[in-house]
Amino acid sequence: MINLIKADFYKINRSLIYKVLFIITSICAVITTVVSHRIQAGDMDFVSAATVAMLTDVVMLTLVNCVVAGQLICGDFENKLIQSALTGTSSRLTVVCAKMVSYTGLIGIMSLPFALCSLIGAATKAGFSLPYSASVYLAMLSDATQNDVTGGMLVKFAVISLVMVLVYTAQAGIVFLMGFLIKNKPLVVTIIGYLICTVIGMSSSLFGDSMEKIMSYSPFSADMYSLSSGSDYVTIAKVALISLAWIVAFTAASFAAFRKAEIK
């Protein structure tokens, strides 16, 4: 399995699309951090800041992760790298698991600019506000502004950043599954995947309390974005476990879809 992951990252390192996506998330992370600072400093109001709400980590990473799934899975069906892996000694289960590990790694890389901007922002000790609820990293940055930055807070910051990678992977698990179902149509997987993620994300607020309760056990719950330096480790662990369970479920579902699939 390790060979397949290494091969994935060899290819990713030389692929333009992943570099472009990383630059986009970096720009978004810088803009949202700067806006957060300007609001705190009184240079900008909340209404003006609303225009950049679409650039927060929650919104951007949902979109970027759908593109990544399309490229990583369907792209490899298109250029026949998955066929090549299967005609070697790799089993179909190995291929699915390796792809999930690579996918999680890529989501981690795409999330990195948001985490780094928050960390650098906290180190500057400049003031930061929380203009958008849909941003875990800005919430942590805002917390750091209001409290003294301690070693414990930095550890929690790192733990929450890692847990958020699991949350985003679990959310995008449905797109991962679609990649193995639809196979060689990256654009279709990206667009439909993004629509599904968005609709599921909104459904908890649309269908009231009962739906919200059900959704609280899914990675699409609003609770998943409520992590901050104030969160206790039990809450963080709960979010991590729910996300891990969903990642395992989506990996298993992807394997079930791929187990006897025809590979063109």
Add this chain to the structure above:
Amino acid sequence: MSSIILKAEHIIKKYGATTVLNDVSVTLESGRIYGLIGVNGAGKTTLMRQILGLSIPDSGEIELFGKRGREAAAERGRMGCLIESPGLVLNLTAKQNLRLHRIMHGIADKDVEDKLLETVGLSNTGKKKAKDFSLGMKQRLGIAIALLTNPELVILDEPINGLDPIGVVEIRELIKKLCDERGMTILISSHNLPELYQCATDYIIIDKGEVKQEISLEELEEKCRHYLLIETDDTEKLATVLETQLGTTNFKVMPDGTVQLYDFTDERDKVSDVLFDNGIRTKGFSLMGETLENYFISVVGQKA
């Protein structure tokens, strides 16, 4: 000594109501080049995909290197393949593509990249990306990828499809070289029998999902051999004249008394004159023998 490396037994594959492979059984022995011949849609690629595990048969079994079931799947590392078009990342160079597959297959030897590029004649492509390669270059790179694991069995699906005549000859020579120098067994498909003639040592003719015939090169040559068919009442005298006057023993007296003369097929007038001069009265004198195309058509039962 040759040994059986692949045995596909009674393979049936259906897509919906369409039976694509119907009770197909083939056996491949080591060190030989098998030509899998069939028209488009005959089931060649489907059969290859069953062997490679890219598709799972509805029934039947595939034995690889003497192993069956799950154990057979583990033996797939001893195979290399090029199915339809090669698996290339177009923004990578030839060497980078080879490296990607080398990493994927866990091959530590980095030198294998240069050796294989040399083998397939792509060592001078430098920083040129695969997207700028000609079709022939892409096919050769695909073959290099198929050879990365130093496989014992190489499966090539229509590798000469769409190539110009020079490209066809190059690939043909490369395949023969691999078989001769590395002792590889090669299964190569084509929809055109003459295309594989003299490249393959054995031919499997498949049509409408069924294996119609398995034939060796020698048998094929025998069937497609051109000869002069001479009918006369005095077969003994005819044989003597052929030996003494034309200086040939390359003829066969058939049980019905006719003689098949394999020489002088392009000098029929000369033969005719010699027979006349020696007083041999012929009842029949004609050029016989099938072309490769006609033979293939006669096997698959289609009109030309």
